[in-house]
Amino acid sequence: MTTAEAPAAAQPQRATLPEHGHTRDEIRRMIDEASREDIxxxxxxxxxxxxxxxxxxxxxxxxxxxxxxxxTNPLYSSIFKSLAQMERVIVEMTAGLLHGPTATGSVTSGGSESILMGVKIARDRARTLHPEITEPEVIIPFSAHPAFTKGAHYFGFRKVEAPLRPDLNLDVEAYKRLITRNTVLMIGSAPGMTLGQVDPIEELAPLALERNINFHVDSCIGGYFLPFAEMLGYPIPTFDFRVPGVTTISADLHKFGYTAKGASVIMSRDPEIFEYQVFRFGAPHHDPNWYTTPSATGTRPGGAMAAAWAVLQYLGVDGYKRLVGQAMRYMERFKAGINSIPGLQVMGNPAMTVFGYTSTDPALDIFAIAKGLEARGWLVFPDEYPRPAIRFMQSPGHEPYIDAYLADLREVAELVRRGEITSEGGKARYS
Ligand SMILES: Cc1ncc(COP(=O)(O)O)c(C=O)c1O
Incomplete structure (x- = not known):
């Protein structure tokens, strides 16, 4: 049977706006129904x-x-003056944490938007400083978040991928060899998503400074965690504006800042660099700044900005140190528990509570382990880079559950080893 002859699959009915609105009680019931399968x-x-x-x-x-x-909507800063103030306070607090005395920036909707802005700043700055470059390149480590590849695609960069060494650290020598006269942006993560490792930014960013090009540090995960881990005495490689050559940093409030979704910060080392982020549209014969937005969106959610401001004020340095200290302590127990299971190993050298574990034994298919854990009700995030793995981002609130997880992991690993659970071509995913 050809595709043309195949019976049409049943299509869900297309939605239409209800002719008459529902009551509030009905809406509540409908919401319950709609979220019935959510976890x-x-x-x-x-x-x-x-x-x-x-x-x-x-x-x-x-x-x-x-x-x-x-x-509320921060786009109307003359009306919602409080939000303009809150954004300034969030940005200045973040500049303090990231050791940028002249740093400035804006609040965005999330890590990806912050990264896209970092890529745009690099492109537009290079157009001014290096007008001879017509085919700009960005060096993206293999371990970097996909948002950089998205940025390269949106802003017309050629992507050059920097490899990892067999020990899973970024291959600095290979990275250096990838720098060409077309390079306008270099990337490092602090830390990356699966391995939780901080790239050797101190070795790389000064090379960007020598060439007067941009170096973006992706600290979406670490921006509101690593500064406090460092204050607590954990050995955190320097990754922020203290490193000469770092031009922009992304840091997510809606991750380890512990606030509502829809809040991240993109920081520039100084106002001159930040200016490349801002979009200005002038009204004809009138105000050149008639429509000015710092980032990709126009309207922004005032609620997300206010929530971020409130949580920063509520926790303060003490609160964040307490939460980071708690997470770092139980993480050691968690990682030791995984490493004590024969054939499983935490990958690389994670700097914080973000890590992945892999199988070192061909008889132990990590995707089969993922399947076995899922069958026991755990939410599992398999990954394929830098090798097949299961990844974790742990917050303080996860602590009560890790012992039960470790007990299940030990049993599931044994069942996989005996061939009682197989992966049947299970795939990694990021959704
Ligand atoms: C290291 C890193 N950078 C960027 C992002 C993208 O953040 P968002 O999902 O908020 O766009 C993530 C998301 O997990 C991340 O882990």
Whole structure:
């Protein structure tokens, strides 16, 4: 039978706007129905990333501020003066944490938008400083987040991929060899998503400075975690504006800042670099700044900005240090538990509570382990780079569940080894 002869698969009915609106009670029931298959106890099931539990009190502070500013919009800064102030405070607090005395920036909708802005800044700055470059290149480590490849695609860069060494650290020598006269942007992560490793930014960023090109540090995960880990005495490689040559840094409030979704920060080393981020549209014969936006969006959610401001004010340095200290302590126990299972190993040298574990034994298919854990109710995030792995992003709120996870992992590994669970070509995913 050819495709043309195949019976048409049943299509879900297309939605139409209801002729008459529903009552509020009906809406509540419809919401219950719509979310019937959602997994709501994701915290207990160790969801890796996506959510960052830090305690009910933190959540309530964020929610209260979010609802209070529910319909507000920072685009109208002359009307919502409070939001303009809050954004300034968030940016300045972040500059302090990242050791950028002249650093400035803006709040964005998330890590990807912050990264896209970092790529745009590099492109537009290079157009001014290096007008001779017509085919700009960006060096993206193999371990970097896909948003950089998206940025290269959106902003017309050729992507050059820097490899990892067999020990899973970034291959600095190979990276250096990839720098050409067309390179306008170099990338490092602090840390990367699966391995949780901080790239050797101190070795690389000065090379960008020598060439007067941009170096973006992706600290979407680490921006509100690593500074406090460093204060607590953990050995964190220097990754921020203290490193000469770092021009822009992305740091996500809605990850380890523990605030509501829809909040990240993109920081530039100084106002001159930040200016390449801003878009200005002038009204004819009138105001050259009639429509000025710092980032990709026009309207922005005031609720997300207010929630971020409120959580930063609520936790303060003490609160973040407490949460980071708690997470770092139980993480050691968690990683030791994984490494004690024969054939499983935490990859590389994670700097914080973000890591992946892999199989070192051909009889132990990691995707079969993922399947076995899923069957026991755990939310598993398999990954394929730098090798087949299961990845984790752990927040303080996950601590009560790791012992049960380790017990299941030990049993599932044994079942996989005996051939009682197989992966049947299971695939990694990021969704
Ligand atoms: C290292 C890193 N950078 C960037 C991002 C993208 O962030 P977002 O999903 O908020 O766009 C992520 C997301 O997990 C990440 O882990």
């Amino acid at each position: 709501l106890d994701f915290e207990q099931r160790l969801m890796a990333g996506g959510t960052y539990p830090a305690g009910d009190d933190v959540m309530e502070v964020a929610k209260e501020a979010f609802l209070r500013f529910f319909s």
